[in-house]
Amino acid sequence: MKKIIINYRLAYFGLLLAFLTQSCAKDKNGDRLLFSIDQDIALGEQVAHTVDSTYRAKGQLIERNNSRYAPAYQHLDAIVNRVLSSGQVAYKDEFKWDTKIIKDDKTLNAFATPGGHIYVFSGLIKYLDNEDQFAGVLGHEIAHADKRHTTKQLQTQYGINLLLAIVVGENQGALTQIATGLTGLKFGRDAEREADDFSVVYLSGTNYACNGAAGFFQKTQSENQSAGVPEFLSTHPDPGNRIEAINNKAQQQGCKTTPSGSTSFTQMKNILNQ
Ligand SMILES: [Zn+2]
CATH class of the missing domain: 1.20.5 (Single alpha-helices involved in coiled-coils or other helix-helix interfaces)
Incomplete structure (x- = not known):
């Protein structure tokens, strides 16, 4: 017995x-998360839908079907596709990777939802000097989604049960809170460091200067920035360390650090000024 x-x-x-x-x-990525990839995708859809409607209500979402901005989206999609085609993005085929522009010239920011919906504020695009810097920043945001930093952070902050409830369409209040809080979501230093590193790795498979993200930090350092604190700087008080780390990673990768000299970025900025 x-x-x-x-x-x-x-x-x-x-x-x-x-x-x-x-x-x-x-x-x-070699991580063990209770949340599955399908749940990342489903949560991302819900969050992106709410982000869209929040900025649409304020008249700030630049719609993809707005013909005036169509060339800006063509430029944006081409840059994102180059970064995604580096062969280094783990969830390139699974995640949505739709990137949208929010018309807000005062905000120097970009953010990612789980499942790869990326949002970029017009203020950031106008602030950057060249396309390589922009590709670097996009690479950083793509890494936050691809390495599932956003999911991990939301899981820590809200708990898995709440996220699962949102996936099945419950708890609209929490969904709105998450969607509006993404601009200020604080990642740990390790996640920021990893997103910086992978920005270099992704860009090393493109014609862009692989340390493009460092150019952004150099710019914020040289100009005393008062027009809103980018998400990047809110988590890392010392951009100097990040510039060094990004450049070290570029050296380690052996990738090129001379800007691509693309002129389409200026055209993109001009379209956003219309
Ligand atoms: Zn970040």
Whole structure:
């Protein structure tokens, strides 16, 4: 009889182990998250929908079907596609990777939802000097989604049950809170460092200067910035360390650091000034 009980226990632990192994399988980044990739995608859809309607209500979302801004979106999509085609983005095919522009010239920011919806404020685009810097910043945001930093941060902040409720369409209040809070979502230093590193890795597979993101930090350092604190700077008080780290990573990768000299970025800025 005792043997049978032991066998039952073994079977129970076997099942438990099988469940845990399945639900905590390593993702493509080698991380174990309770939240699955499909749930990242579903949460991202809900959050992006709410972000869209929030900025649309304020008249700030530049719609993709607005013909006046169509060339700006063509430029933007081309840059994003170059970064995505580097062969280094783990969830290139699974995530949505739609990038939208929010018309707000005072905000120097960009953010990503889980599942790869990227938002860029017009203020950031106008602030940057060249397309390589912009590609670097986009690479940083793509990394936050691809490395699932946003999901991990939201899971820590809100708990998995709340996120799962949002995935199935419940708790609109929390969804709105998350969507509007993404601009100020603070990641840990490790996540920021990893996003900077992968910006270099992604860009090393393109014609852009792979340390493009460093150019952004150099600019914020040389000009005393008062027009809103970018998400980047709110988590890292010393951009100097980041410039050095990005340049070190570029050296390590052996990738080119001379700007591509693309002229389409100026055209993009001009369109946003219309
Ligand atoms: Zn960041």
